[in-house]
Amino acid sequence: MDQSKTGTAPAGPARKNFFQTLEIDMRLLGMVGAFILVCLVFNVLTDGRFLTPRNIFNLTIQTVSVAIMATGMVFIIVTRHIDLSVGALLATCSAVMAMTQTSWLPDALGLGLGHPLIPWLSIIVGLLTGIAIGAFQGWLVGYLAIPAFIVTLGGLLVWRNVAWYITSGKTIGPLDETFQKFGGINGTLGNTASWVVGIIALLAALYGLFNARRNKVKHGFPVKPMWAEGVVAAIMAIAILGFVAILNAYEIPTRRLERIFELRGETMPEGFTQSYGIPYSVLLLIALAIGMTILARRTRFGRYIFATGGNPDAAELSGINTRWLTVKIFALMGALCAISAVVASARLTNHSNDIGTLDELRVIAAAVIGGTALAGGVGTIHGAILGALIMQSLQSGMAMVGVDAPLQNIVVGGVLVLAVLIDIIYRKRTGGA
Amino acid sequence: MIMADTNKAAVGEKLVEMRDICISFGGVHAVDHVSVDLHAGEVVGLLGHNGAGKSTLIKILSGAYQADSGDILIRGEKATITNPRDARRYKIETIYQTLALADNLDAASNLFLGRELVTSFGLVDDDAMEAETRKIMSKLNPNFKKFNEPVSALSGGQRQSVAIARAVYFDAQILIMDEPTAALGPHETQMVAELIEQLKAQGIGIFLISHDIHDVMKLCDRASVMKNGQLVGTVDVDDVTDDDLLGMIILGKKPGGANA
Numbered sequence: 001m002d003q004s005k006t007g008t009a010p011a012g013p014a015r016k017n018f019f020q021t022l023e024i025d026m027r028l029l030g031m032v033g034a035f036i037l038v039c040l041v042f043n044v045l046t047d048g049r050f051l052t053p054r055n056i057f058n059l060t061i062q063t064v065s066v067a068i069m070a071t072g073m074v075f076i077i078v079t080r081h082i083d084l085s086v087g088a089l090l091a092t093c094s095a096v097m098a099m100t101q102t103s104w105l106p107d108a109l110g111l112g113l114g115h116p117l118i119p120w121l122s123i124i125v126g127l128l129t130g131i132a133i134g135a136f137q138g139w140l141v142g143y144l145a146i147p148a149f150i151v152t153l154g155g156l157l158v159w160r161n162v163a164w165y166i167t168s169g170k171t172i173g174p175l176d177e178t179f180q181k182f183g184g185i186n187g188t189l190g191n192t193a194s195w196v197v198g199i200i201a202l203l204a205a206l207y208g209l210f211n212a213r214r215n216k217v218k219h220g221f222p223v224k225p226m227w228a229e230g231v232v233a234a235i236m237a238i239a240i241l242g243f244v245a246i247l248n249a250y251e252i253p254t255r256r257l258e259r260i261f262e263l264r265g266e267t268m269p270e271g272f273t274q275s276y277g278i279p280y281s282v283l284l285l286i287a288l289a290i291g292m293t294i295l296a297r298r299t300r301f302g303r304y305i306f307a308t309g310g311n312p313d314a315a316e317l318s319g320i321n322t323r324w325l326t327v328k329i330f331a332l333m334g335a336l337c338a339i340s341a342v343v344a345s346a347r348l349t350n351h352s353n354d355i356g357t358l359d360e361l362r363v364i365a366a367a368v369i370g371g372t373a374l375a376g377g378v379g380t381i382h383g384a385i386l387g388a389l390i391m392q393s394l395q396s397g398m399a400m401v402g403v404d405a406p407l408q409n410i411v412v413g414g415v416l417v418l419a420v421l422i423d424i425i426y427r428k429r430t431g432g433a
Numbered sequence: 434m435i436m437a438d439t440n441k442a443a444v445g446e447k448l449v450e451m452r453d454i455c456i457s458f459g460g461v462h463a464v465d466h467v468s469v470d471l472h473a474g475e476v477v478g479l480l481g482h483n484g485a486g487k488s489t490l491i492k493i494l495s496g497a498y499q500a501d502s503g504d505i506l507i508r509g510e511k512a513t514i515t516n517p518r519d520a521r522r523y524k525i526e527t528i529y530q531t532l533a534l535a536d537n538l539d540a541a542s543n544l545f546l547g548r549e550l551v552t553s554f555g556l557v558d559d560d561a562m563e564a565e566t567r568k569i570m571s572k573l574n575p576n577f578k579k580f581n582e583p584v585s586a587l588s589g590g591q592r593q594s595v596a597i598a599r600a601v602y603f604d605a606q607i608l609i610m611d612e613p614t615a616a617l618g619p620h621e622t623q624m625v626a627e628l629i630e631q632l633k634a635q636g637i638g639i640f641l642i643s644h645d646i647h648d649v650m651k652l653c654d655r656a657s658v659m660k661n662g663q664l665v666g667t668v669d670v671d672d673v674t675d676d677d678l679l680g681m682i683i684l685g686k687k688p689g690g691a692n693a
Contacts, residue, residue, distance in 0.1 A: 298557055306537060316517070
């Protein structure tokens with residue numbers, strides 16, 4: 001609650017406009033507007049190829065890895081730290097997991113390739129690696145008081161090259177079949193299951209709305225008018241079901257389906273179609289986003305993160321152990337890097353030596369474009385994910401239009417600076433922090 | 434009015450005794466063999482120039498600093514206070530001069546910071562905390578209306594009332610107020626003075642750090658004066674004049690010494 005509120009400090013007792021009545025964060029609205037604008041412009045420039053189900057599907061799965069890490073970066077930046085090592089940490093986790101499933105488990109432990117436990121054990125090993133490295137960096141920052149910038153700048157070099165060392169710089173693959181399902185196109189829910197998930201998500205969202213209103217009424221707090229609740233509910237329904245419909249509209253190519261049937265020793269019935277639906281990786285991102293949002297807004301851990309970011313001295317004087325908090329935040333970041341490593345390497349179907357290169361910049365940019373203030377204390381999880389989506393749309397859109405690679409990066413860099421400038425102007429106008 | 438009546442100390446009981454406290458920072462004796470005490474239902478003023486060591490002394494009691502040597506006794510028993518959490522366990526609450534508010538959070542989040550109310554699932558219960566905050570604010574500062582805005586959007590007086598509410602909500606027995614009226618207008622200063630009287634009547638002991646001799650003469654029962662990290666002396670406010678206190682602050686001269 002607190003962080004979204006800081007985004008919408010109203011200027012005096014002005015009468016409420018339409019969006020204020022809906023209690024929609026104006027900054028979020030601005031970002032959604034920018035995102036829609038980017039999509040529409042590229043759709044025109046590509047003669048309608050940008051907003052096809054296929055491209056939207058690809059855009060979504062390309063965003064997942066950076067978006068997952070961006071949710072953790074929000075906590076880091078909110079507490080006035082920075083993590084420059086996330087791309088390198090992703091590489092180390094990816095290397096460890098690749099070696100675990102292709103070499104260490106099958107050979108050293110004698111499980112043999114294709115053993116059903118291999119993907120899960122690999123993921124656990126990867127997670128532990130990420131948590132351990134993250135916690136260690138957090139300890140250096142929190143307890144030894146080395147600036148996070150330095151610790152993670154060192155980490156950027158160290159972990160990038162630990163990954164190199166572990167794999168001898170070789171591409172490790174192909175990865176386990178089950179493991180690959182987390183990558184995107186190789187693991188999707190299909191038509192029916194996607195609709196089921198979409199409807200459950202919608203019901204959960206509506207229940208959340210209802211519950212929030214009931215609690216406010218119970219305590220006698222002001223509530224927004226019923227029609228406003230209805231509009232918010234309608235927006236939710238359109239967004240959730242629309243997203244599912246688009247992903248379901250992307251059908252698996254006929255030739256690929258024929259091959260799947262051939263492998264099973266069957267022949268494909270005439271006119272058979274099958275949708276991809278929601279990829280597991282996207283489901284994972286959504287679950288993490290909900291989890292991280294609950295963590296941010298509804299737990300003591302989250303409250304302490306924002307309090308420490310707002311005023312570290314006050315947090316300390318309120319009895320918050322800010323050093324241990326720092327360790328936990330960096331450990332969480334490490335865990336998220338490991339999860340991103342699963343998604344990123346599974347999408348490529350192998351571990352390559354340059355995996356996650358420059359991801360630290362994409363992740364930080366996503367968080368910052370998403371409204372996370374480097375001064376600390378302000379930031380949202382959904383903002384960071386939207387930031388990642390905007391960045392990825394720009395990059396993919398320019399690639400589709402045929403903009404040269406150097407020009408793409410120049411534009412993305414410029415957009416980052418511009419986004420922060422707009423944010424600063426917005427905050428000044430609204431008198432926010 | 435605000436506090437529950439449990440654990441209430443009998444008036445006159447000795448709540449705090451700080452004995453022979455020393456602390457130095459980089460060779461500077463910020464607090465040098467200082468002893469002060471505080472009884473239930475009493476207001477003790479701590480006076481002195483900037484840098485005299487009064488804030489440092491009191492931060493040792495509130496757990497922000499740890500003394501190099503010396504003892505702290507709470508209700509006659511030796512207490513170990515190594516961090517602010519320990520101090521809170523001994524029912525010591527502090528209103529810092531800087532207010533120590535997280536500007537990006539709302540009043541309720543600040544009031545309950547470090548002691549959040551949680552639901553049965555262990556999640557923070559914002560609605561319950563807001564309801565409690567509305568209750569206490571209706572008594573402390575009835576004009577307070579901005580419950581859903583970050584405290585950075587509040588006026589100086591409103592911010593002060595959040596800090597005060599935080600200190601008195603949790604059933605404090607020992608209250609430390611560091612320059613509580615420094616940022617306030619005359620009306621709000623009067624409100625704080627009335628609050629101090631009420632809290633006193635409930636048997637709470639208060640250390641009041643102040644620059645302002647008139648505040649101390651008006652609100653305090655006793656005054657301890659510090660200069661250059663050392664205690665000049667502790668006097669009953671009724672026995673001394675403004676000039677005596679000034680003499681202690683500026684010259685480090687005990688009034689009794691002049692008569693002897």
